[in-house]
Every structure is written in structure tokens, then in C-alpha cells.
Amino acid sequence: MEFIIEAENLFFDFNNRTIINAGSFKISRAKITAVIGKNGCGKSTLLKLLGKILVPKAGNLYLDNKRLDEYSAFEISAAISYLGQNNKTAFDITVGELIETGACVISKPKDWNLDAYLSRYDLNILKFTKLSGLSGGQRQLAFLALALLKQPRLLLLDEPTNHLDIKNQITLLESLMTLNQSQNMSIVIALHDLNLAIKYSDYVIHIDDNGEFTIGPTNDILTIDNIKAWYGVDVELLTSSDGKVINFPRSSNLMDFPV
Template structure:
């Protein structure tokens, strides 16, 4: 059964070397919901996610999980509650799909403990959910980019955490597999109440699948709220510098953004 956890960022400042990427940021992740972080390239989306998962220490401020600073929590304790799929994960050379997905169970292993039936069930369920069971005996480095991405998602699912952070989970996937993965995450959220935070580049997919949007610009939160509150023509212009039209998606009823470029634009009558 999923436990509801609180995840918040307070006055967070992050950077690399002399360059500040996130500056004095505050936000609260809605528990038990799906949140999508959107914004232009280099606005700090991935940097924020890395710090929320303890990979990048803050220059100032803090990330709090149930009131505890994540950067002071033991790594294994944190990993039993919060899972991360980074943007460009690297698999050990020659490792098979089944072995890689099985590593998602590491946070649940105790010293001298044996692999259990529960571990087998978790791995099998993750492989089945991501349609990668047929790849179980294949070496990860032999797979296509899309297949590898689904295997990494399977490893994150096998970890069975109550909070799951994903940095561009649809990278390398064709459109059918993008929808499949986002449907899978929605199923996970609805069935288990898993809190999901993901970075997405596609604004329309973010608006369709997320309950909560965070739009970043210049290292700060520009807009936050429901898709209808955040995905507006004004926000798209301010965050992306792009003219657009925002309409109602006839399939989902959510907002849908149509970009306006310099060409192939029908002049108003």
C-alpha cells in the first residue's frame, strides 16, 4: 500500500561551477498526483530533479521529504521511498535486461538477505508493464534506444517507491511508445497512488497526462497550477518566446498548444 509523502523545495539555489541555474526556488509537489515540469532548454528542469533526488547538493535552501532534508538522509533509506530515472542512465557493459531491472530491488535488500519471491514478482511485474519481458535475456547494450528506455523505466518500477521522479521518460520513444509509457505511469498513479514528477518537453502531453504543471523560466517558477491555469498563450510566450494558440483538446478536454511559426500560417479572413 502506498504511503503518502510530502516533497517540498524551500529557497533552493543550484548551480555548476560559477553558473547559477536555479535561484531561490520554492515549490510543493502535490502528494498522490502527477506533476510535469516544463520549460525551455537549460531553464533548470533536470537540475531541479537531480537535486530533489539527492544527486546534486544545494548551494542554498533545502529539499524536504516528510520534513527531512534529503541530502542528509542515508542513500538507501531515501531509495526505498523515492526513485529516479535520470535523463541519460548508463548500464554496466554486458548486463542483461533482467539483471538491470533486478537492480531496482537493491534498496529493499538487507545485509546477508536472500532474493525473495517478492523480488521476483516485482521484477516480473515491471517487465510485463513495460512490454520488455521478451527482452529479459538480451544484453542492454544490444537494444535500440527506445527499448533501452523502456528497460530503464522497468527498473524504476521494480524499485516500487511511493514517489517516482523521471527526467524525460519519453526520450528515444516513438509516439506510440510515448503514449504507452505515459498511460503506464497514469495507471501506476491511479492504482497505487504513486506520486509522480516528470520532466517533459512536449507541452501537449504534459497537459494531457499531468494533474499539476510547473513552468520554469530563468531558474524560477513562472507559473504553477492545473494544466488549464498554466498552459496559456501568455505563458507559452513568456517561457518559450513562442507565439501560439491554445485550444481545447477534443480528446481529453485539456488545453492543447498549437505553435505559430513564420511559415505555413493561414492569414485571417
């Protein structure tokens, strides 16, 4: 099957405001798809609809040609992992306890090794650190490691780079590329940084102010004209050693601020 997700006339609103009015669309299997758009455009809502955390007001979603509402909670949990922006647990446990508990829930094999798994994500030095003692970036990495324990078919990530420094942003996204290529994992990731989207995604979904989508290969979607139309800024597309880079020239119409 070429597509992991298919939507028919998808619609979602809240407090009389249309959030998603996407019509019909498809998300490619075994690819990384970036979701972009202005603040509040509906990126988080879309991911929650794809993960069956929210239910559309109209239309249908299909996962592997089966309607999403026909999957049981257990089947959804096995197939999809969702990582939100604010991740919490009921108790203040350590990183090691978080991952060990997750491994028990999904019945990892007896030869599974906690220390080896923590080392894979550079979390071994945080094994005995409580979640309350982590930075925002460390917490995000810990919960990503938890989400990946069950090796889902579809991984949904809501702005996972927000609290990460540049090194950890690159480490995270390179790890996602490795997962995508080695395990054919389908990944949908909400991003604000268009340069991260152009470097690490195969496809892009843009959500506009009316909840409507523009979808296509990254290089076809992230064009000078589209970025100008969507964000109201002038950009240049430069060619780097490994692809395109979006440059934002300094504006000549800067606002005057008192100093």
C-alpha cells in the same frame, strides 16, 4: 499530508551561473507534476536536487516534512527512484539480468516472478537481449521497469519520452497515470512536449532563464500568454475530446533557406 516535497529558499549555481533560484515552493502528493522550460534551463538539475543526487548551495528541501539531508542513503533509495536521460551499467548484461539483479537488491518476495514482471512492461521478448543491443527507447523502458521495482513514494523522470516513438510515449505516460492513480505514487517528470504535459500532468513547474519558477495546476500554467512569453511562439488552445490541445500555427515569417 498534502505535499510530498517542500522547498525553502532553494538555490543552486554552477560556474557562476544561477541554475535554480526558486525561493520556496511545494510539490503536491500523489499527483503528476511536469517540469518544463527551454533547453538548459535547469530541469535536470531540479530533479537531481529532489533526488539528493545534487546538494543545494542554499535553502532546504523536505520530503514528507523531514529535511532531505537528514535521510540516509538507504532511506532515500527506498523512497525515491530517479531515471536519468543516459542510463548505463558497469557490465553489458541482458534485460532479464538487469531486472533480476534489481529484484535481488531490494529483496523481492520469493513468489515474485521475473517473466510476469517483464510482461507488464512488454519487455518479455527482450529478456535475453543485451543492453548494448537495445534501441534508445527499449533501454529507457528497461530502466524504467528497474526504477519501479521498489514502488517508490516519489518517482523522478528526466525526459523519459525523448527516445520513444509516439506509441511508446503514450504507453509510458498511460502507465505512469495508472501508477499514480492505483498506488498514489507522486511523479515529477521533465518534458519538452507541451502537449504531453497538458494531457498527462496535474501540475506544471516552469523554469525560466533566471532559474525562477512558475508553479500551478496545468490548465492555469499552460496558457496562450505564458507560452508566448516563455517560448516566443504564438499558439492556439483547442478543445479535444479529452481535454485541451496546444496548436502551433504555421508562421508567416519563415526564414528563407536555399533549396
